[in-house]
Amino acid sequence: xxxxxxxxxxxxxxxxxxxxxxxxxxxxxxxxxxxxxxxxxxxxxxxxxxxxxxxxxxxxxxxxxxxxxxxxxxxxxxxxxxxxxxxxxxxxxxxxxxxxxxxxxxxxxxxxxxxxxxxxxxxxxxxxxxxxxxxxxxxxxxxxxxxxxxxxxxxxxxxxxxxxxxxxxxxxxxxxxxxxxxxxxxxxxxxxxxxxxxxxxxxxxxxxxxxxxxxxxxxxxxxxxxxxxxxxxxxxxxxxxxxxxxxxxxxxxxxxxxxxxxxxxxxxxxxxxxxxxxxxxxxxxxxxxxxxxxxxxxxxxxxxxxxxxxxxxxxxxxxxxxxxxxxxxxxxxxxxxxxxxxxxxxxxxxxxxxxxxxxxxxxxxxxxxxxxxxxxxxxxxxxxxxxxxxxxxxxxxx
Amino acid sequence: xxxxxxxxxxxxxxxxxxxxxxxxxxxxxxxxxxxxxxxxxxxxxxxxxxxxxxxxxxxxxxxxxxxxxxxxxxxxxxxxxxxxxxxxxxxxxxxxxxxxxxxxxxxxxxxxxxxxxxxxxxxxxxxxxxxxxxxxxxxxxxxxxxxxxxxxxxxxxxxxxxxxxxxxxxxxxxxxxxxxxxxxxxxxxxxxxxxxxxxxxxxxxxxxxxxxxxxxxxxxxxxxxxxxxxxxxxxxxxxxxxxxxxxxxxxxxxxxxxxxxxxxxxxxxxxxxxxxxxxxxxxxxxxxxxxxxxxxxxxxxxxxxxxxxxxxxxxxxxxxxxxxxxxxxxxxxxxxxxxxxxxxxxxxxxxxxxxx
Numbered sequence: 001x002x003x004x005x006x007x008x009x010x011x012x013x014x015x016x017x018x019x020x021x022x023x024x025x026x027x028x029x030x031x032x033x034x035x036x037x038x039x040x041x042x043x044x045x046x047x048x049x050x051x052x053x054x055x056x057x058x059x060x061x062x063x064x065x066x067x068x069x070x071x072x073x074x075x076x077x078x079x080x081x082x083x084x085x086x087x088x089x090x091x092x093x094x095x096x097x098x099x100x101x102x103x104x105x106x107x108x109x110x111x112x113x114x115x116x117x118x119x120x121x122x123x124x125x126x127x128x129x130x131x132x133x134x135x136x137x138x139x140x141x142x143x144x145x146x147x148x149x150x151x152x153x154x155x156x157x158x159x160x161x162x163x164x165x166x167x168x169x170x171x172x173x174x175x176x177x178x179x180x181x182x183x184x185x186x187x188x189x190x191x192x193x194x195x196x197x198x199x200x201x202x203x204x205x206x207x208x209x210x211x212x213x214x215x216x217x218x219x220x221x222x223x224x225x226x227x228x229x230x231x232x233x234x235x236x237x238x239x240x241x242x243x244x245x246x247x248x249x250x251x252x253x254x255x256x257x258x259x260x261x262x263x264x265x266x267x268x269x270x271x272x273x274x275x276x277x278x279x280x281x282x283x284x285x286x287x288x289x290x291x292x293x294x295x296x297x298x299x300x301x302x303x304x305x306x307x308x309x310x311x312x313x314x315x316x317x318x319x320x321x322x323x324x325x326x327x328x329x330x331x332x333x334x335x336x337x338x339x340x341x342x343x344x345x346x347x348x349x350x351x352x353x354x355x356x357x358x359x360x361x362x363x364x365x366x367x368x369x370x371x372x373x374x375x376x377x378x379x380x381x382x383x384x385x386x387x388x389x390x391x392x393x394x395x396x397x398x
Numbered sequence: 399x400x401x402x403x404x405x406x407x408x409x410x411x412x413x414x415x416x417x418x419x420x421x422x423x424x425x426x427x428x429x430x431x432x433x434x435x436x437x438x439x440x441x442x443x444x445x446x447x448x449x450x451x452x453x454x455x456x457x458x459x460x461x462x463x464x465x466x467x468x469x470x471x472x473x474x475x476x477x478x479x480x481x482x483x484x485x486x487x488x489x490x491x492x493x494x495x496x497x498x499x500x501x502x503x504x505x506x507x508x509x510x511x512x513x514x515x516x517x518x519x520x521x522x523x524x525x526x527x528x529x530x531x532x533x534x535x536x537x538x539x540x541x542x543x544x545x546x547x548x549x550x551x552x553x554x555x556x557x558x559x560x561x562x563x564x565x566x567x568x569x570x571x572x573x574x575x576x577x578x579x580x581x582x583x584x585x586x587x588x589x590x591x592x593x594x595x596x597x598x599x600x601x602x603x604x605x606x607x608x609x610x611x612x613x614x615x616x617x618x619x620x621x622x623x624x625x626x627x628x629x630x631x632x633x634x635x636x637x638x639x640x641x642x643x644x645x646x647x648x649x650x651x652x653x654x655x656x657x658x659x660x661x662x663x664x665x666x667x668x669x670x671x672x673x674x675x676x677x678x679x680x681x682x683x684x685x686x687x688x689x690x691x692x693x694x695x696x697x698x699x700x701x702x703x704x705x706x707x708x709x710x711x712x713x714x715x716x717x718x719x720x721x722x723x724x725x726x727x728x729x730x731x732x733x734x735x736x737x738x739x740x741x742x743x744x745x746x747x748x749x750x751x752x753x754x
Binding site for chain 1: 399
C-alpha cells in the first residue's frame, strides 16, 4: 500500500498550481467580461500546458499526452481546488469526442473535437424514445436517404440540454429491413433547423433540464454518419468505455457527506443519538466508496482491471445519494415543506431549498444514464456471471 | 500510488487458502462445528506452521515481522473459509505483548506464541463493556474478578487481561483460572467465561497506552474476517442461483433474484477497500486509525450479517437447515458483529472522535 503519488508527481502538482495561479481566475473584464469566452481562452492555455484534452491528438486541438491516471487525478484535484474550468462538461466531451476519435471521419474530428472540448460547440444525445427506454435498440425514429441528405422523422425524449445544443448525435433507424440492432445508424444532426422542435419537459423539481425533441422531415447531410450504415449500435457502445472517472465521483460523494454533517450541525441535531447513528452508518458507505475509488485509480495507473468494482460505482453512489436525501429531509424538519430550490452544489448546502431539491434530484441520478435496475442487470450478468434474461431477447428484429 | 495487494500479500492469501482447502474443507468444518471438542489442536498446529501464529510478531522474536495490514489480509481468508480456531485472540495477545511488554516479557512470550508453543488469548469484556475505558477489573500481580466472552479461554496457556484504567496484565498457565465454556452461536470461535481467584499475573508496563491500540487492531481483524465471510456468502448465493432449477431453468435466470444478488454484491465488494484502508491507517496513519477502525468494524460486520441473512433467503427452505453450510457463516457473522461491541457502539465512538 502506498497512497502517495511519489516525487515526480509532487513536481507536477507544483507546476499545475503555478499555472493556475497565473491563469485563473482571469483578470476582471477579460474577453469583454464574457464568462464563456474567458473559459474558452483559459482552456486553450491549459491545453497548451498539457493539462486538458490530454488524450486528444494535437492535430485535433488536444494536448496529446501519454495516458497517466495519476497525473490526470492531480490535475483534477488542483483545478477543482482553484474552481477552474476543465474540458467543457457534458455529453459532448464525455461521449461524442471519444466516439469521433475512435470511429469518426478525419473531417469530423477536425471540425468538432476541439470546439467541443473548448465549449464552443454544445451537443445533446438523441438515444431514448417514448417507446424505447431500457430496450433502446427497439427505437423507431426513421432516417431515409433523400438525395444527398437524411430525412429524419420521429421523436426523442429525456434529451438533456437539447434547448441549448448546437448539434445532436443520435441513433436513428435507417435500415428498416435489417435486424433490430443492425438497422440503426449513428447520425450527427444540426439542431438549428425548422424540422426540429424542442419542447422542454418540466422535472418534478419544477425546473426543466431535459426535453422532448420532435423531428418532422429534419435534414442532415448524407456523410454526417459515424461508422457505416447499420453500425450505429456498435458505434454507440464504443463510447461507453471512455466514461470512467471513478475518483471524481468519490470526491463529489465525500463533499456531499461533509455538507450533510454541516446541515446536522446547523440544525442543532448533531448531538442527537439517532442522527449520529445514521450519519456514521452512511459514512461507512461513503468511505467504502472513496477507498474503492483509490483501488480503481491504482489499477488504472498500472493498466490493470480492478474487476467487478468498476461496474458498481454508479449503483453504490446512487444508494448513498438516497441515504443522503432521506437524512437531509429528516434534518430539515418543517423546512421540508418548502418547494425545492436549485440543486445542492458540491460543497455548500447554503439554503434549505437546495436540500429539498437534492432530495428530489437524487432520484434523477438514480435514473439518468441507465436506471439502478439496469445497473443491477449489468452487475448480475456481466459481474456475477448470472444468465441473461431469456425474456429480454436482445436480437428480436424490430 | 498503489492501493492493492502486493505480490507477497497475494501469495500469503493463496498459501492460507490452499492450506484451508486441504485441511479444513467444508466436510471437516462441519465435523468441528458439530463436535463436542471445542478446539482442534492439529488444525491450529498446521496454521501455526504456515506462520499464522506470529505474522505481526517481529522477526527477532521468531515471528514473520509483517504489518497489521498483512494480519488483516490473512484474517480475510480465515473469514472466507470460516476457519475454526483461536487466531483472533492469539494474534491480539501477541500484539498486546509486542506493544506493551518490557523487553524481557517480549523475549519470554513472543517466540513461544509465534511458534505455537503457547496458545494466547485476550480477556476484555466485562458487564460494564468491552472498551478499555469500560474495564473495572482491578490490576496488579494477583488478579481476582470475572471476564466474559474469552476466546478459547479454557485451553489458552496465556491470557492478556484488560484491567481498570485501560491496563493490561498477563496470566500464564492453562488452568490458572476457572474457565466455563458456553454454547456460543458461532461454533468456529469458542468462548468462555473466566473467573480469576488471586491468579498470579504480570502487568504490561505500557498497557495503558497500548490497550486502545490493541482494541483498534481487533476491530480491523473483525472487519477483515467479516469481509471474507461476506464475500463467501455472495459466492454461495450466486453458486446456488446457478445450480438450483425451477420452471425448467436455473433460478439465476429470474430478474428478482438477479437484482437481489446484485444488491448483495454492491453492498459487500466496495467494503473491501474500507478494511484495507483501516488496516493501512493502523500501520501508517495513526491519527486516522482509531476512527477508521471503528467505522470499518461497524460497516463490515453489518455487511456480513446482512449478506448472511440474504444468502439464507436465496437458498430457500434448504438455507434454513442445519445441513446447509450457510448457517456456519451466518453465525460467524453474529460473532463478528457482537464481539468487541456492536456496530452502534463503534458508530457512537466514531461520532465522539469526530467531536460531533
